[in-house]
Amino acid sequence: MATYNGAQYIQEQLQSFLNQIHQPDELIVTDDCSTDQTEGIVREFAKTAPFTVEFHRNEKNLGYCGNFNAGLMKSTGDLVFLSDQDDVWFPEKIQHMLKVVDRNPQAMIVMNDAALTDCDLNEVGLTKIGQMLSAGFGMESFVMGCCCAVRREFLELVLPIPDGYRSHDNWLVAIANGLNVRAIEFLVLQYYRRHGSNESPFIANRTTKVTRLNRQIESLRRAWRADSPEIARMYINQCRIFASGLQNIVANAPSHYRHDLIKLIGQSNTKADGLEKRAAIRNKTLFPRVSSAVRFLFSGGYTAQNGLKSFVRDLLG
DSSP states (O other), rough: EEEOOOOHHHHHHHHHHHHOOOOSSSEEEEOOOOOSSSSHHHHHHHHHHHSEEEEEEEESOOHHHHHHHHHHHHHHOSSEEEEOSSOEEOHHHHHHHHHHHOOOOOOSEEEEEEEEEEETOOOEEEEEEHHHHHHTTTGGGOOOOGGGGEEHHHHHOSSOTTTOOOHHHHHHHHHHHHTTTEEEEEEEEEEEOTTTTTTTGGGGOOOSSOHHHHHHHHHHHHOOOOOOHHHHHHHHHHHHHHHHHHHHHHSOHHHHHHHHHHHHHHHHHHHHHHHHHHHHTTTSEEEHHHHHHHHHHTTTTTTTTTTTHHHHHHTTT
16 A cells, blocks of 8 residues: 555545455555654554554655555565555455456456545445446556556566656556456446545546547547647656666566567557657648648558547647
8 A cells, every 4th residue: 555645534445454354464555755644543553453564654755656666565465456545445355356366367467346436435326447438448548556456476577667657557557468467357346536635637537427528528628738748748758668667677577478578668669759750740830740740641650649630630730
């Protein structure tokens, strides 16, 4: 569990660990320099918990991804569940996911669905996977870290997460997808609490029903944001960090993973190259921009860049 100023909600999540039919063997908490009562709550919980509880306070603020990386590096279990500080697990979560792991020996990551709630854990009648499917997302986009359980051998392969990478769950799930070693259980086994401190811009996290039309409108809105050039540069940088991080693990990877890891590296660099070319196209004046976009289209450059929608976006500059 990665924590940061989580005192308002963390007690309910800790209690849900106690309520598990199959309780955890250990709880590793890494705290990112909280200034509230988070540490006190966890240490008080540790006094009576029937399993090992370790609390580690980071020497400096590591950010969301760095904090989870620190916790994962300290974990020792054969199967490691990731936990946010403000959700609540159903009593059968660990027990059921252990069965999913047994049924899927090839899976390095297993994931469950989550019911969306308001800040007071009132259900809104929607689930994360349900929202994604309604909005037209494929399951490759389901990267919700708090729904993940990860095998030790996979963590040993992919950790540490590279410096500068912004999302621990994207790192883990993207690699698992590329290696075809992820299994998804379409069963709700926890609450995903939505509140002001954790509001994500991802449309599938909304607590109102979303559709494909909502997704298209949101996509257009993002494309025309004033800071879209900065967002594009950030995404290019993340693709490069991802590829570089994969390069560092290829040499020590089991032989049966190396081909797919190298393929992932190529895909990430190709995506970054395409985004850089598109950024250059949008910076040109009208006629050179149209000419460059048309050439990029006929070269197949937009195939991995959302197709005609991106072509039209680049034409408009």
